[in-house]
Amino acid sequence: MAGKPIEIRVSQPTAAASDYEPSFPPYDGPAFFSFGFRPFFLGAALFAAVAVPAWILIFAGAIGSNFLYAPREWHVHEMLFGFLPAVMAGFLLTAMPNWTGRMPLRGMPLVSLWLLWLAGRLIVAVAGPGPLVSAVVEASFLVALAGIVWREIAAARMWNRLPIGALISLYAAANILFHVLSLRGTSTDVAERLALSIILMLLTMIGGRVTPAFTGEYLKEQRITPPPAPFSRFDGLSILLVLIAALSWIVLPEGYVAGGLFVAAGAANLFRLSRWRGWMAWREPLVFILTVGYGWVGLSLLALGGAILGVLPAANAVHVLTSGAVGAMTLAIMTRASLGHTGRLRHAGLMTVVIYGLVNLGAILRVFTPAPDAPTGMTHLLLGMAAVAWSGAYFLFALVYGQILVRPSLDES
DSSP: OTTSOOOOOOOOSSGGGGGOOOOOOOOOSOGGGSSTHHHHHHHHHHHHHHHHHHHHHHHTTSSOOOOSSOHHHHHHHHIIIIIHHHHHHHHHHHHHHHHHOOOOOOSHHHHHHHHHHHHHHHHHHHOOSOHHHHHHHHHHHHHHHHHHHHHHHHHHTOGGGHHHHHHHHHHHHHHHHHHHHHHTTOOOHHHHHHHHHHHHHHIIIIIHHHHHHHHHHHHHHTTOSSOOOOOOHHHHHHHHHHHHHHHHHHHOTTOHHHHHHHHHHHHHHHHHHHTTTGGGGTTOHHHHHHHHHHHHHHHHHHHHHHHHTTSSOHHHHHHIIIIIIHHHHHHHHHHHHHHHTTTOOOOOOHHHHHHHHHHHHHHHHHHHSOOTTSOOHHHHHHHHHHHHHHHHHHHHHHHHHHHHHHSOOGGGO
């Protein structure tokens, strides 16, 4: 091996690049810390499997809590700034080497970053060192992740990835703002809307690339024509509408303008989805789940618009995004990347299909549960069923894919 030249092949900066893996120098450490998707996907799945049921038990009064913040703020913070950033980190730390051809974060640097994320989850749950110290420690993870993203963009001169760096930086800023507002005892609504807006942008940008790319790849393999429509000005307009709607929502959360813009953005993105012909990939759930996930994105835009216009309850509308779009899209990416980057066949087996079914069932139950402002026994039952299904999907992911994530890739043996 010592005399073998190192080959690093740089893929084209396309959406499908996250499925492509250049050749890097041999890594002799634990397989679990050889790529970012391994610890962060497993950590995110286990955390989601525990955090949502815990919130439902607290909400129902079955158990108490001693978190850094009030239970509702803890739940919101930990899903927006705890669970989801772990999935983001797993995706970005795995995709960036494919975009840039540079060495992935692995070994002790990856261990340190993962432990920083884990420390944030623990310190918010117990708030031992004090509120300010706890907030600083927790906020440092997203700041560090943003720094890594910018370093890779600058080192590889991948200026077409600047929007990703900007969005991750804004996400880190939203987290810091959440802590500042919480420590001051004021409403965190602005930070929450900022985070949700960034999530929408990431889903429409990244999800809007990977969905047609992987769908097109499958349709080509199956010799199904025509392929998904290529990226066009209409796609750019669909993304721009989401950006304008999100900015309006952040500034004027109760304005009719923001509501109308969200409805327009939702209609545009659903039409955008129809141009990708994703229904033709129904025989392969690993591909079809991306279409389902992006469908949730379009519906979440419509739902948020409806909530702003006073047609739908705000909590239900938000969960179309957080439970539906985020749930389906994260598991779509997590399952595909875990299989593809460990040398396994990219095909959804029975248990993977069950995972997809559970996360969508949980999202549907949560979205159609009556707003819990005046909770009843039925409300608690429906919320409990939604939590069991949604979190159960991530627990099953940890069981099925955990053994894949901790072992060496098949193509390394």
